[in-house]
Amino acid sequence: MTSTVRQLEQFANPTRFMAWSRPVMFAFAALAAVTLSVGLYQGVFVAPEDYQQGDTVRIMYVHVPAAWLAMMGYLIVALSSFGLLVFRHPLADVSAKAAVPVGAAFTFLALVTGSLWGKPMWGAYWVWDARLTSVLILFFLYLGLMALRASIDDQAIAARLVAILSIVGIVILPFIKISVEGLSIPWLGIELPSWNTLHQPSSVMRSDGPKIHSSILWPLLISAVGFSFMFFAMHIKGMRNEVLRRRLSALMVVEVQRARRSELADAADAMAVEPPGSVDK
Amino acid sequence: MIDLGPHAGFILASYIVVGVVLAGLIAWLIVDGARLQGRLDDMAARGIRRRR
Numbered sequence: 326m327t328s329t330v331r332q333l334e335q336f337a338n339p340t341r342f343m344a345w346s347r348p349v350m351f352a353f354a355a356l357a358a359v360t361l362s363v364g365l366y367q368g369v370f371v372a373p374e375d376y377q378q379g380d381t382v383r384i385m386y387v388h389v390p391a392a393w394l395a396m397m398g399y400l401i402v403a404l405s406s407f408g409l410l411v412f413r414h415p416l417a418d419v420s421a422k423a424a425v426p427v428g429a430a431f432t433f434l435a436l437v438t439g440s441l442w443g444k445p446m447w448g449a450y451w452v453w454d455a456r457l458t459s460v461l462i463l464f465f466l467y468l469g470l471m472a473l474r475a476s477i478d479d480q481a482i483a484a485r486l487v488a489i490l491s492i493v494g495i496v497i498l499p500f501i502k503i504s505v506e507g508l509s510i511p512w513l514g515i516e517l518p519s520w521n522t523l524h525q526p527s528s529v530m531r532s533d534g535p536k537i538h539s540s541i542l543w544p545l546l547i548s549a550v551g552f553s554f555m556f557f558a559m560h561i562k563g564m565r566n567e568v569l570r571r572r573l574s575a576l577m578v579v580e581v582q583r584a585r586r587s588e589l590a591d592a593a594d595a596m597a598v599e600p601p602g603s604v605d606k
Numbered sequence: 607m608i609d610l611g612p613h614a615g616f617i618l619a620s621y622i623v624v625g626v627v628l629a630g631l632i633a634w635l636i637v638d639g640a641r642l643q644g645r646l647d648d649m650a651a652r653g654i655r656r657r658r
Binding site (some may be wrong): 365391428430438557565583 | 645
């Protein structure tokens with residue numbers, strides 16, 4: 326067990342990460358290109374229109390994966406933050422920092438595409454119901470994490486504060502889920518009703534199986550896999566950039582120290598070559 | 607050309623927004639990485655390294 330943990334730790338060493346992550350990133354990017362091409366082509370050109378929503382159901386092929394990845398992105402941020410606070414792993418904060426802008430982008434896309442879907446279906450771009458509002462809070466949470474980190478000069482302190490806020494903020498994820506579907510855990514005596522909402526409940530991730538026809542379900546799942554590959558490729562690229570950024574910061578410190586030593590050496594040389602008695606009395 | 611019905615504008619706008627945002631994010635990641643690698647290469651050329 327201990328040796329397995331050590332092997333995993335070595336795998337996640339920043340130098341080794343830079344070695345193995347490059348081919349993985351390109352593989353994920355290639356898989357994203359292929360699966361997204363297939364999924365979105367099927368969704369836009371092949372899948373039938375919905376009997377109620379007509380062609381607007383085609384927005385689902387980008388909206389639903391964006392919404393899933395918005396939440397998954399935050400889960401990665403929170404788990405990475407946990408890794409930083411508990412295990413103090415050097416890559417944990419790198420992972421958390423890199424996942425934030427990617428997660429924020431997908432949350433933004435979930436909000437915008439949802440709004441564009443809502444107008445023809447509900448007659449409004451936006452309503453302040455529990456699902457939409459909780460996803461908007463998730464977006465603000467992502468922005469808050471970026472703003473908090475940027476506002477603190479000491480990166481070690483910033484990382485810890487951002488990690489604490491990330492873990493506290495994870496409460497938004499079950500809130501997003503419960504906001505439409507409620508929560509029923511009979512053996513614990515928990516029975517939360519859903520809030521009043523225009524948003525439809527989940528049609529795919531249900532305990533009694535998907536409720537949509539396979540001709541629409543498959544393009545959605547393929548698109549979701551494609552966007553997930555894209556998410557992970559971008560997350561890895563962001564992590565690689567962050568490792569480079571930290572190496573650059575370390576080298577800049579070395580450069581400043583070297584310049585100071587050089588200045589001190591020049592000053593010492595100048596004093597040494599100055600002839601005795603040259604100073605006016 | 608595929609007929610997307612009376613709400614084609616909403617459908618097209620959704621796909622365009624997704625394309626623009628994700629392309630922008632990918633471009634930012636690539637440019638940021640190239641800029642950082644360029645500065646590291648520049649420092650290495652001036653003999654500034656982490657380890658001797």
